Ligand SMILES: Nc1ncnc2c1ncn2[C@@H]1O[C@H](COP(=O)(O)OP(=O)(O)OP(=O)(O)O)[C@@H](O)[C@H]1O
């Protein structure tokens with residue numbers, strides 16, 4: 287088991303974002319997280335990369351537990367967890383290539399390995415030819431590919447995507463979902479929070495539905511829509 | 513090496529920010545430096561004034577040469593004495609004539625030298641305090657052959673008050689200027705760090721350790737601080753030379769003050785940088 291939520295809740299001053307969530311994600315699994323706006327999808331993903339600590343319960347990711355996590359261990363955990371966002375979060379003063387190099391540098395890889403890996407991962411998202419462009423010169427879809435390449439640079443065990451197609455047109459979204467499925471076929475677990483019910487429903491993957499911070503439904507792959 | 517590169521390319525990218533930062537730090541250090549030089553000079557003035565503190569013992573006219581010799585031996589035996597000089601009546605008259613300058617002919621009217629011989633006594637610097645001087649003076653006054661004594665009692669009192677007031681004012685002004693420099697420098701550095709908060713957050717997200725993120729900023733802080741120290745020091749020194757042409761007694765900072773100034777400038781910039789990055793690193797939530 288790769289990710290496990292044990293009775294996790296997250297309470298902000300403003301209110302409860304997650305309430306007694308228990309779920310697990312296996313190695314190599316692909317799952318959608320859906321639910322209305324404000325349901326707690328983003329918060330759920332944050333719990334996995336430890337962007338926020340749970341107010342109650344425990345999140346376990348591989349060998350890491352939210353119960354005992356130093357700053358140093360948090361950094362190590364994040365090398366195992368790739369994250370992409372709706373708004374890409376690329377550094378616009380760095381080229382696509384340099385953006386992809388960041389996690390490798392942070393992990394202390396050797397310069398030659400960094401270049402090799404950055405090139406190969408950019409190639410695998412189909413952006414080898416545009417790797418020296420700066421993000422503002424790339425289309426939304428291309429920027430998201432760079433972001434995915436960056437998240438995959440360290441070969442994480444799991445890739446988290448928070449509304450990865452929220453800023454993209456349907457055709458580009460299609461390509462991004464294809465890329466995510468492709469990555470999953472390579473053995474990486476993928477967790478996608480999305481409003482895009484069409485994809486979530488028809489790809490025949492696991493769907494975790496969240497409503498008001500609780501799991502409303504957790505449907506396994508290829509189960510009939512009830 | 514990577515961190516060094518990172519710091520340099522960060523500064524190049526920050527370009528204008530970096531230059532503005534160095535200018536502002538230079539200015540605040542300059543103000544602090546002016547204060548230090550002023551302190552050094554005032555201290556010199558006070559030291560000079562203290563050097564002027566001396567006891568003059570006027571001798572009885574009827575005392576023989578042997579009497580003078582034994583008196584001098586007696587005085588030399590008193591601890592705290594640094595130096596003693598015998599001033600013959602003729603020498604005293606010469607001095608007086610010098611002081612009168614062009615009107616010295618007035619003194620020629622006298623057919624006899626009315627001035628007594630005297631002993632000029634200085635105490636060791638650390639004993640030139642009011643109570644000590646008064647004590648020694650009174651002791652000398654009682655000695656056989658001493659007619660009268662003079663040691664500028666009023667002057668010593670004023671001088672000591674000045675030294676005390678100066679010490680307090682100096683510390684207060686120093687603290688104000690020093691704290692102002694620390695605040696200005698750390699806020700300026702903070703702005704340059706703030707400009708790169710996206711970078712810091714992203715590095716955190718992709719698994720960079722605190723040290724990895726902070727190192728380039730720390731190096732940058734040291735470079736900013738060191739450059740600013742150099743520039744402000746240069747301006748300060750040129751300014752000092754310009755003043756020294758007119759006032760030859762002016763002094764620059766003594767070397768231990770220079771060391772303090774350099775360490776202060778570099779440390780404040782580096783620590784300011786460190787603290788600002790830390791504040792971003794310690795943000796609880798990723799945005
Ligand atoms: N940093 C925060 N501080 C306070 N409240 C927060 C914070 N983050 C989220 N919340 C609250 O927690 C709840 C869940 O938010 P979350 O962002 O997880 O929803 P979501 O399902 O991702 O919504 P959306 O589909 O609009 O992105 C919301 O009510 C939100 O207002």
Ligand SMILES: [Mg+2]
Nearest residue numbers: 327328329448
């Ligand atoms: Mg969200």
